[in-house]
Amino acid sequence: MKANRLRELVVISGKGGTGKTSIAASFAALAENKVMADCDVDASNLHLVLSPHILERREFVGGSKATVVTEKCVGCGRCAQLCRFDAFSFDGPANDVVAKTYRVDPLACEGCGVCAHFCPASAVDFSPRVTGEYYVSATRFGPFIHARLGIGGGNSGKLVTAVRREAVRVAEDNGLSLLIIDGAPGIGCPVIASLAGAGAALIIAEPTVSGLHDMERVAALAYHFGVQAYVCINKHDLNPAMSKAIERHARECGLAVLGKVCYDPAVTRAQMDGLSVIELGASNAAEDIRRLWNAVERVLYSS
Numbered sequence: 561m562k563a564n565r566l567r568e569l570v571v572i573s574g575k576g577g578t579g580k581t582s583i584a585a586s587f588a589a590l591a592e593n594k595v596m597a598d599c600d601v602d603a604s605n606l607h608l609v610l611s612p613h614i615l616e617r618r619e620f621v622g623g624s625k626a627t628v629v630t631e632k633c634v635g636c637g638r639c640a641q642l643c644r645f646d647a648f649s650f651d652g653p654a655n656d657v658v659a660k661t662y663r664v665d666p667l668a669c670e671g672c673g674v675c676a677h678f679c680p681a682s683a684v685d686f687s688p689r690v691t692g693e694y695y696v697s698a699t700r701f702g703p704f705i706h707a708r709l710g711i712g713g714g715n716s717g718k719l720v721t722a723v724r725r726e727a728v729r730v731a732e733d734n735g736l737s738l739l740i741i742d743g744a745p746g747i748g749c750p751v752i753a754s755l756a757g758a759g760a761a762l763i764i765a766e767p768t769v770s771g772l773h774d775m776e777r778v779a780a781l782a783y784h785f786g787v788q789a790y791v792c793i794n795k796h797d798l799n800p801a802m803s804k805a806i807e808r809h810a811r812e813c814g815l816a817v818l819g820k821v822c823y824d825p826a827v828t829r830a831q832m833d834g835l836s837v838i839e840l841g842a843s844n845a846a847e848d849i850r851r852l853w854n855a856v857e858r859v860l861y862s863s
Contacts, residue, residue, distance in 0.1 A: 566731050567860050568758040570787070572743040572751060574774020576603070578764045579794040582827055582837065584742040585609040586849045587856070588701040589838040594738035596699070597727040598706040599720045599754040601692070606742045609836055612697030612704050618726075620707065620719050622691030623671045626664050628652060632683035633661035639675040639684055648675070667711075694723050696730060703730045717749030724754070738860070747781045755782055760860060761789045762818070765806055767799035772806050779815055789815055790859065792852055796820040818859070819852030821845055 571584040585606060588596050598606040626647070628639070635658035640648040647668035652661035664675075664684075676686035691713030697704045705727040707719050727739050741758070744750035755761060761782045765775040775791065782789040791810045796803040807817050824845035830837040837846050 566728065566737060566739060568739045568741065568760070569856065569860060570599075570741040570743045570754050570758045570761045571764065572754065572761055572778055572782075573745045573764040574747070574771070574776075574778045576745040578745070578766050578771070578774075579821070579827070580745065580764045581606050581609070581742050582831065583762075583764060583792065583794070583821070583849060583852070584740060585836040586838045586846070587740050587853055588699075589836045590850065590853045591738055591740060591857075593736050594701075594740055595703040595705065595727050595731045595734070595736050596701065597704070597723050597739060597741045599723055599741050599750060600744040601707045601709045601716050601719045601723065601750060602744065604706055604708065607697075607704075607706050609831070609834060610697075610699040610701060610704050611834060612695070612699050612706065614695045614697045616696035618694055619690045620692040620694055620709075620722060621688045622709075622713050622716075622718060623689065624673065624686050625666055625669050625671055625689045626673070626675050627666075627685045627687075628662050628664055629683050629685050630661050631655050632681050634658060634681045634683070635661055636680060637662070639679055642674050642678055644672075644674075645670050692719055694719065694726060696726060703727075703734065703736070705730060716744075717753040720744070720750045720753035747777050751778070751781065752785070755785050755787050757785075758787050760856075761787050762856060763789055763791050763815075765791055765793050767793055767796050767802040767806060769802070772802070772809060775806065775810070776813070779813060788859075790856070791815050791817045793817065793820045795823040797822045816859075818855040819848065821848040821852065 573580045598604045647665050648662050652663035676684040692709040694707035743754035765771050826843035830840040
């Protein structure tokens with residue numbers, strides 16, 4: 561199916577471990593004329609299934625960090641007094657002035673810049689820092705944009721925005737009509753950056769009490785940003801009563817349940833083989849996901 565404008569589908573969930581990435585990977589196998597993006601930059605794993613070949617690598621500057629210029633430090637302690645994050649310690653190397661200087665713990669520094677502004681000796685350097693990378697890759701399913709946030713790296717929402725922007729560029733350059741985003745779980749900054757401006761969201765829910773609550777939270781977030789949300793209940797047959805409760809509650813909230821996917825050991829086997837469940841062969845879960853994708857495709861291209 562082709563269209564003149566780019567459609568964006570974000571696959572999200574209220575928590576991790578709902579099967580969101582497994583379903584997004586299966587959509588990659590089923591969809592045509594698309595680009596994939598992994599916007600769960602704090603804990604990305606879609607690449608484990610798509611096995612990307614990196615074509616382009618770009619640095620991500622996630623903000624600034626403080627470092628002490630040892631040669632200038634006079635050991636006055638003003639930086640430590642003002643730092644609200646206890647990032648400074650008085651155990652740095654000696655210089656020509658003092659026997660000890662201050663140093664910064666880069667994991668504790670939040671990049672506020674107060675220390676650099678008030679240091680009387682101008683001994684605190686406050687410069688932009690590279691905190692991650694994002695990539696344009698080729699896969700057996702087509703273009704794939706993904707990222708890696710460094711340990712302790714902040715501003716993951718900004719990195720998600722960079723990934724989405726690059727995915728849109730790749731789609732436009734290659735005449736692709738669909739962007740499928742594997743979003744982050746929860747309702748934090750990376751999810752907001754994944755959702756804002758998207759065309760539709762598919763919420764993957766588990767048939768548990770907490771799964772119902774998680775669905776409500778992320779659905780409210782989608783509603784806040786004006787994104788049409790739909791629901792899929794994964795492993796629905798593990799708790800049929802709760803699945804029915806989620807369906808009923810979704811209808812009451814104006815959310816269409818586009819499909820239900822059964823529990824199937826084939827999903828685990830596919831993960832172990834680095835494949836989507838669609839590629840593994842015939843299985844109950846694969847058939848459920850095919851029906852789910854047909855329903856998703858209809859709503860995407862009917863608008």
